[in-house]
Amino acid sequence: MESGTKTFGKLISRVLFLAVPLAGFGAGLGPEVQTLLNGRCAGCHGGPAPSAGLRLDRRPGSPVVIAGDSSASRLMQRVTAETNRMPPAGPPLSVADIERLRAWIDAGAPWPEIQPAAIASNAPADPALLKALSEPGEAALIARRGQRLARVPKPAGPGDIDAYILARSPQGRLGTPCDDSTFIRRVYLDVIGVIPTIAEAREFASDTTSGKRERLIDRLLARHEDYAANWRPFWEDALASVAYNSLGGIPTNGDFRDWISRNFRDNRPYDLMVAELLDPAMPGHPASTVKFGDRTRVISFIRNDSQPAALMSAANTGQVFLGMRLKCASCHDHMENAAWPQSRFLAFAGLFAGRDMEQIRCERSLQRTIPASFPFPLSGAPSTVPVDARERAHYAATLLTDPANPRFAQTIVNRLWKRYLGLGLHEPADDFREDRQAVHPELLEWLAYDLMEHGFDLKHTIRRILNSRTYQAAYDAKLAGSSFPSPQLRRLTAEQFLDSARVAVSQRFDPRLRLYQDESSSALSRSLGRPAMRNEVSTARPADVAVVQALELLNGGDLHHLIYSGDWIEQTARERDDGAKIEALYWAVLTRAPSADELALGVRSLGELAKAGATALQREIAWMDDAIPESARTVTKKEFRPWEWIEDPAAHGKAHRHAGDGEHGFELADPPLRIDPGDTLYSEVWLDPRKPPTEIGLTLTDGVRTYDVSWNGARLPSPGVWRRLEATAEQLGAAARAVNGARFRQTGGVAHWDRLGVRKKRLDPRAAPLGDMAWALMNSPEFHYVQ
Amino acid sequence: MSNEMDRRRFFATTLGAGAKLAAATASPPATADSVVWIWLPGGIAQTDTWDPKSHTPYRAGMRGSEVLGTCESIHTAADGVRIGSGLESIAEVMDRGCILRSLTSETKFGAVHLKAQHYMNTGYLFPAGVKAPGIGAVVGRTLGRRDRGIPAYIYIGRDIDTSDEEKQFIGEYIGPGFYGPEHAPFMIPDPGSGLATLAAAAGMSRERLELRQRILLRASALQPGVKDSPQAALWLRNMEEARAMMDSPVKAAFDYHSQERPETLRAYQPAIGPEQVRDKTYYYGHRFGHGLLLARRLVERGARFIQVEYQYGPFKGFDMHEHGRDRMMEMKRQIDRPIAQLIRDLDERGLLRRTLVVIATEFGRTIASGRAAGREADGFAENHTGEDLTIDTESMYGFHGHFSSSNAMLFFGGGFRQGLAYGRTADRHPMTVVEKPVSIVDAHATIYRALGIPPDTHYVTEGRPFHATKDGKGVPVADLLV
Structure with a gap:
C-alpha cells in the first residue's frame, strides 16, 4: 500500500512536469486534483451519462464541493465514508490524496483555466500543403501526407503500447493476461462483431503453437466484409446516416451505409476517407440533392442550406473528427470551455458554411461577421481562406486531415482505444480540452503519430492494440472505472448481441442474417440500444438497460423465438446427456467450459425445468x-x-x-x-x-x-x-x-x-429446458458484455 | 420467498431515493401530481374546435377568406365559452377546463409536421444538437415514480415495431433523448391487447418462468470476473425489476374489460366506428378511447405521466388537406366522448384536483393558400388571407393550411383555472393572436409550474446544462393557474 501511494505520488509529479503550461491558476493543487479526479472518478462521473448526474471531470459545484469548506463538502464525506465509500471500485483513495483534496477545497477549489489557443500562424506557407490545396484529389493528399509528416517531430518514448502503460501504471505492472477463451470471444466481437462457434473456439483452444493470438487477429482482420459490418453501426450513428434524404419534409444528412461499408471493407486510409466525406471536390464524395418545394438542397454530412444547418454541421464535424464538443459555442461562448469563445467556433463553422458567419448571440445578431479560419495553429498553413465555397470546403478538409493537426489523428486513435478497452486515453472521447490531460498523453501522442506514419491505416493501429498485453489483460472488477491496466466491460451493441445470439443457437455464422442490414426498428432492437432513427449525431450507445428494455428480454416474442427455435439447441437437447448439454451450452453461449459449480447448477436446473413441462408450440x-x-x-x-x-x-x-x-x-x-x-x-x-x-x-x-x-x-x-x-x-x-x-x-x-x-418454426417441447438454460445464459451479464 | 423480499427491499431503497430528490427540488408547491397528456398530432383546426369564429357554410365559388368556420359553435358548461359542434360531450365538462387560445410559435413550420411535433413535445427546435427528451421523460425523471410499481412515463397508442421512417423519427422525440434508457417511456401500443411483454412469452408457464429467472440469478452469481462488476449488479437488478413488473398494478390496469362496467366501456367508445369514416384504412378511435380509459386506471393506481396519442399519419387523422369539414367532424366524433368521460371519471373520483389533463396538437390551421394544400413554403400560410383562393369544390372547403401562428391547448384540473378561455385571436384571416400571446415554451413552463418543476430544471449532457424549458427561461402564465 505504502509503495503504491509513493508510485502514485511520483506519477503525479510527472504529470505536472509533462502538463501543457497552464495560464492563470493560483494555488498549485488544481492540476493534481484534476488528474486525481479524472483518474479515479470521472470514469463513472463523466462521459455522456455521468453516474448520479454528477460530473467530476470538471470543477464540481455545491454541495459536492463547497469552496473553502472541505468538511461540509459532500465529496470529502463520500471519499472518507465508512459505508458506500467512493470510489466504489478499486482501492480507497490514499491518505495523501484525501489530504490533497481537502487542501484544495479549503484553498477555494481553484480550477485551472486556459487561454484560447492562438488561431492564426504567421509562419510562411508550406509548399507541400499549398500543392495539396491547389490540386484536389487523392494523389495530392497522399503526397502531402508524407511531406507534412516529415515536419512533425517524432514523439520520443518506447514506441510500444505496453511500455507506455507500464510507465504510468499505479500498480507498477501490467494486467494479468486473460485466458484463451476470454481472448477469442473478445477479439471476435471486437473485430467482426460476433462470437465464435464452438468449433472455432475449441480449435483455438487446442492450438498449442506460439503466436496463435497474433495469427487469429490477422485472420479476423482479413475478413473484410465482416470487419466492415462490425464498424457500420458506429459510423451510421456518428454520421447520423438516414436511409432517406428527407423525413416528412426535414432534410437529413443522407444515406452513408454503402459508403461506410465500402471504406471499411477496403480499409481506406482514414485521412482520405474523412477528406472525401467533407470535401465535394473528392471524386467519391457522398452527397445527393433533393428538392424541397422550389429549393434544391444538397444532402451531405456538411449541409449549409441554412445558418442552423451550417452550425450543426460544423459542430458535428468538430465532435466526430476532432473530439470537440462545440454545440453550445454555436449560440454563445462555450460555458465550460474557455478555449472556445463563440467567435472561434464561428470562424471554424465559416470554413464549412462556404461563407463567413454572422455572429448571432442567443438569437440576437451582433451585426458582426466572423472571418473563417482554421481553429488550431497549423505550421505552414496559408492564413488566407478561399472565398469560393467549394475551394473553402477543400481548404477545410485538407487542413483538418493534415498531419500537422495532431488532434485529427488523436481523436481517431482515442476512439479505437475506447472501442477496444472501454475507456478512452482521453475522456470524454468527444471532448478533448486543453485544460484536461489524457490519462496516457505520451501513448496517445505516439499512437496518433504511428497511425499517420503508417498511412492512416486503421487496421495497423487496431492490430497494434489487439496484440498488446494491455488489451489481452483479464478484466478486473476492482479496477472498474479506473484507467488500466485492466480493460473495462463493454456492453454488446444490439447488432453484436443479436448476431451473436444467432450464432450461439445455430452454431452457424450467416452474414446475410446480420441485423445491421435491417432498416426497421423493433422493440427488441431498441431495448438493446439501437436507435430507432439516427436524427442526431452520436458516438455512443447506451451503456445500460432499464426495466422497459429488460421486459423485452424477459418476455419479448422476438428474442424468445430466436433462442428457442435454434437448430443447434434442438439438436443438442435431443442428442446428449444433461452434463454434455451444459458443457456444450457454455461453450456455445459463453465460449468457455463451465466450472464444476456451473455444471452442477446446470444439470440440476435441467432436471427441474424438465419437470416444469412445456408444450409444442406452433404459431x-x-x-x-x-x-x-x-x-x-x-x-x-x-x-x-x-x-x-x-x-x-x-x-x-x-x-x-x-x-x-x-x-x-x-x-x-x-x-x-x-x-x-x-x-x-x-x-x-x-x-x-x-x-x-x-x-x-x-x-x-x-x-x-x-x-x-x-x-x-x-x-x-x-x-x-x-x-x-x-x-x-x-x-x-x-x-x-x-x-x-x-x-x-x-x-x-x-x-x-x-x-x-x-408459420413460425415449431418450438419443440423437448428443447424447452435447454432453451431456458440458453435464455438464462444469454441474459446474464457475461453474455451482454465483452469481458 | 426470499426473492420476493429482495424485490421489495430493492424497491424501497432505489425508488424511495428518487422521490426524496424530487421533493427537494420542487420549490413552488405543486398543484398536480399526475399528467394525462392527450396528444392529437396532425394540426387541429382551432377554428372548428376550441376557438370557433362564425360559421360560413360552403358555397361554390366562395373566396378562401370567407371561410371562417365549417361548423356551428355550441354553448358549453363554461359561461361565455363556445366551442365547435361535434364536441357536445366535452362542452358539458368545459366548466372544469381552461382553453388557451393564444398559443403561438415564433418559428413557422410550414409543411413540416415532424419539426412542429418535436417542438411541442420537447420544447426544443429540431435539431437540438442532442437528442432532446420528451416532456414525459422530463417529468418522469424529475419527479420520479408516484407508485413504486408504476413506471413514471407511460405512452399509449403508438406503434413501436415499424419500418416507417417517420414513425421511427417520432419514436426518438417522445423518448428519453439523452437521458438514456432509464427514462424511456413504457410503451403500450394498443391498450386492448395490453403490453405483450408484461406476460410470459407464448408457451412459457409461470413455473418455468420463475425457475428460469432463478437460474439467471444463480448462474450470473457464478460468472468469474463479471459477477463482481458494477454493471452486473445493475443489470440483474433491472432484470429483477422487470420480473416484478409482471405482477405490478400496471398489469392489473389492463384488465378493464372484465373489471369495468359495460356502460363505462361504452362511454369510452367513440361515437363513430371505422365503417363510418371516409378513409376506412385509417381509424384509431377505439384504441384512442380505450387508451384514455387505461390512462384513468393508471392514474388511479399512481401513474405520474401518461401520454395518450391518436396516432399520427401524414395526411391522415387531423392532418387534413382536403374534405376538411367532413373529416374534422369525423375526428371530433371520435375523440369527444372518451375525453369527456375521462374528465368526468377523474372528477367523480376526486382525482382531477391533482391530475392535470392536457390536450395538445402541434399547430393550428388556416385556409390553404392554393388548391394543393399542404405544400406551403415555410411561413407562407401564416400571412395570407385566402383572398386569392376560389373554393370551387366541396373537397376544398375546410382549414387545409398549416398555421404555426396560432394554436389552442386545453387544460383540465391539476391547479389550472376552470371554465375559462384565455387569449384571443383575430376573427378574420389571418387569424393570428391579438391578445395575450403565449409561447410554447411558456405553456410548458406553466405545466411544469403546476407540477412544481422549476423551468430551469436541467440535466447536464455533453458538458452543458439542458433545461426543461429552453435555456431555463420559460415563464409560467400565472393567469392560467388558480
Whole structure:
C-alpha cells in the first residue's frame, strides 16, 4: 500500500512536469486534483451519462464541493465514508490524496483555466500543403501526407503500447493476461462483431503453437466484409446516416451505409476517407440533392442550406473528427470551455458554411461577421481562406486531415482505444480540452503519430492494440472505472448481441442474417440500444438497460423465438446427456467450459425445468386475410392491376381474383412482417380448372430488396381446389428480414388467392429446458458484455 | 420467498431515493401530481374546435377568406365559452377546463409536421444538437415514480415495431433523448391487447418462468470476473425489476374489460366506428378511447405521466388537406366522448384536483393558400388571407393550411383555472393572436409550474446544462393557474 501511494505520488509529479503550461491558476493543487479526479472518478462521473448526474471531470459545484469548506463538502464525506465509500471500485483513495483534496477545497477549489489557443500562424506557407490545396484529389493528399509528416517531430518514448502503460501504471505492472477463451470471444466481437462457434473456439483452444493470438487477429482482420459490418453501426450513428434524404419534409444528412461499408471493407486510409466525406471536390464524395418545394438542397454530412444547418454541421464535424464538443459555442461562448469563445467556433463553422458567419448571440445578431479560419495553429498553413465555397470546403478538409493537426489523428486513435478497452486515453472521447490531460498523453501522442506514419491505416493501429498485453489483460472488477491496466466491460451493441445470439443457437455464422442490414426498428432492437432513427449525431450507445428494455428480454416474442427455435439447441437437447448439454451450452453461449459449480447448477436446473413441462408450440401469423394489412397501400404503379376482392364461400370469406398476365400487390405495411430463419411463408390459392394459369408467383419486398418464389409446370397446385402454397424463409432468401409489401404474380388464366402469412418454426417441447438454460445464459451479464 | 423480499427491499431503497430528490427540488408547491397528456398530432383546426369564429357554410365559388368556420359553435358548461359542434360531450365538462387560445410559435413550420411535433413535445427546435427528451421523460425523471410499481412515463397508442421512417423519427422525440434508457417511456401500443411483454412469452408457464429467472440469478452469481462488476449488479437488478413488473398494478390496469362496467366501456367508445369514416384504412378511435380509459386506471393506481396519442399519419387523422369539414367532424366524433368521460371519471373520483389533463396538437390551421394544400413554403400560410383562393369544390372547403401562428391547448384540473378561455385571436384571416400571446415554451413552463418543476430544471449532457424549458427561461402564465 505504502509503495503504491509513493508510485502514485511520483506519477503525479510527472504529470505536472509533462502538463501543457497552464495560464492563470493560483494555488498549485488544481492540476493534481484534476488528474486525481479524472483518474479515479470521472470514469463513472463523466462521459455522456455521468453516474448520479454528477460530473467530476470538471470543477464540481455545491454541495459536492463547497469552496473553502472541505468538511461540509459532500465529496470529502463520500471519499472518507465508512459505508458506500467512493470510489466504489478499486482501492480507497490514499491518505495523501484525501489530504490533497481537502487542501484544495479549503484553498477555494481553484480550477485551472486556459487561454484560447492562438488561431492564426504567421509562419510562411508550406509548399507541400499549398500543392495539396491547389490540386484536389487523392494523389495530392497522399503526397502531402508524407511531406507534412516529415515536419512533425517524432514523439520520443518506447514506441510500444505496453511500455507506455507500464510507465504510468499505479500498480507498477501490467494486467494479468486473460485466458484463451476470454481472448477469442473478445477479439471476435471486437473485430467482426460476433462470437465464435464452438468449433472455432475449441480449435483455438487446442492450438498449442506460439503466436496463435497474433495469427487469429490477422485472420479476423482479413475478413473484410465482416470487419466492415462490425464498424457500420458506429459510423451510421456518428454520421447520423438516414436511409432517406428527407423525413416528412426535414432534410437529413443522407444515406452513408454503402459508403461506410465500402471504406471499411477496403480499409481506406482514414485521412482520405474523412477528406472525401467533407470535401465535394473528392471524386467519391457522398452527397445527393433533393428538392424541397422550389429549393434544391444538397444532402451531405456538411449541409449549409441554412445558418442552423451550417452550425450543426460544423459542430458535428468538430465532435466526430476532432473530439470537440462545440454545440453550445454555436449560440454563445462555450460555458465550460474557455478555449472556445463563440467567435472561434464561428470562424471554424465559416470554413464549412462556404461563407463567413454572422455572429448571432442567443438569437440576437451582433451585426458582426466572423472571418473563417482554421481553429488550431497549423505550421505552414496559408492564413488566407478561399472565398469560393467549394475551394473553402477543400481548404477545410485538407487542413483538418493534415498531419500537422495532431488532434485529427488523436481523436481517431482515442476512439479505437475506447472501442477496444472501454475507456478512452482521453475522456470524454468527444471532448478533448486543453485544460484536461489524457490519462496516457505520451501513448496517445505516439499512437496518433504511428497511425499517420503508417498511412492512416486503421487496421495497423487496431492490430497494434489487439496484440498488446494491455488489451489481452483479464478484466478486473476492482479496477472498474479506473484507467488500466485492466480493460473495462463493454456492453454488446444490439447488432453484436443479436448476431451473436444467432450464432450461439445455430452454431452457424450467416452474414446475410446480420441485423445491421435491417432498416426497421423493433422493440427488441431498441431495448438493446439501437436507435430507432439516427436524427442526431452520436458516438455512443447506451451503456445500460432499464426495466422497459429488460421486459423485452424477459418476455419479448422476438428474442424468445430466436433462442428457442435454434437448430443447434434442438439438436443438442435431443442428442446428449444433461452434463454434455451444459458443457456444450457454455461453450456455445459463453465460449468457455463451465466450472464444476456451473455444471452442477446446470444439470440440476435441467432436471427441474424438465419437470416444469412445456408444450409444442406452433404459431401462424396471418398477414393478409380478406383485406390487405391495415396500414398497407395498394401498389398503384401503372403495370400493376387493382385488387379485385370477390365473395368466395370456399375461401371462408373473400378472395382476391386475378385473371390474365400481370401482378397486383400492396406495399408500406406497418408494422412489417418479420421473417425468422426456419419460418415458412404461406398463401392459399385456387386455380380455375377451366383456365388455369401457367405460372403463379409471390414477391415479398422490404421496399429495397425483393424476394421471389414461383410455381409452374408440375409444381403448380391442382386446379379446382384450394391449396396452400409454402416457401421457406431460406428458399425466399428472406430470413431475418422484415418485409412490408407483397405482390401476386401470374401468367395467364384465372386464380383466386386468400390468406398470406408466415408459420413460425415449431418450438419443440423437448428443447424447452435447454432453451431456458440458453435464455438464462444469454441474459446474464457475461453474455451482454465483452469481458 | 426470499426473492420476493429482495424485490421489495430493492424497491424501497432505489425508488424511495428518487422521490426524496424530487421533493427537494420542487420549490413552488405543486398543484398536480399526475399528467394525462392527450396528444392529437396532425394540426387541429382551432377554428372548428376550441376557438370557433362564425360559421360560413360552403358555397361554390366562395373566396378562401370567407371561410371562417365549417361548423356551428355550441354553448358549453363554461359561461361565455363556445366551442365547435361535434364536441357536445366535452362542452358539458368545459366548466372544469381552461382553453388557451393564444398559443403561438415564433418559428413557422410550414409543411413540416415532424419539426412542429418535436417542438411541442420537447420544447426544443429540431435539431437540438442532442437528442432532446420528451416532456414525459422530463417529468418522469424529475419527479420520479408516484407508485413504486408504476413506471413514471407511460405512452399509449403508438406503434413501436415499424419500418416507417417517420414513425421511427417520432419514436426518438417522445423518448428519453439523452437521458438514456432509464427514462424511456413504457410503451403500450394498443391498450386492448395490453403490453405483450408484461406476460410470459407464448408457451412459457409461470413455473418455468420463475425457475428460469432463478437460474439467471444463480448462474450470473457464478460468472468469474463479471459477477463482481458494477454493471452486473445493475443489470440483474433491472432484470429483477422487470420480473416484478409482471405482477405490478400496471398489469392489473389492463384488465378493464372484465373489471369495468359495460356502460363505462361504452362511454369510452367513440361515437363513430371505422365503417363510418371516409378513409376506412385509417381509424384509431377505439384504441384512442380505450387508451384514455387505461390512462384513468393508471392514474388511479399512481401513474405520474401518461401520454395518450391518436396516432399520427401524414395526411391522415387531423392532418387534413382536403374534405376538411367532413373529416374534422369525423375526428371530433371520435375523440369527444372518451375525453369527456375521462374528465368526468377523474372528477367523480376526486382525482382531477391533482391530475392535470392536457390536450395538445402541434399547430393550428388556416385556409390553404392554393388548391394543393399542404405544400406551403415555410411561413407562407401564416400571412395570407385566402383572398386569392376560389373554393370551387366541396373537397376544398375546410382549414387545409398549416398555421404555426396560432394554436389552442386545453387544460383540465391539476391547479389550472376552470371554465375559462384565455387569449384571443383575430376573427378574420389571418387569424393570428391579438391578445395575450403565449409561447410554447411558456405553456410548458406553466405545466411544469403546476407540477412544481422549476423551468430551469436541467440535466447536464455533453458538458452543458439542458433545461426543461429552453435555456431555463420559460415563464409560467400565472393567469392560467388558480
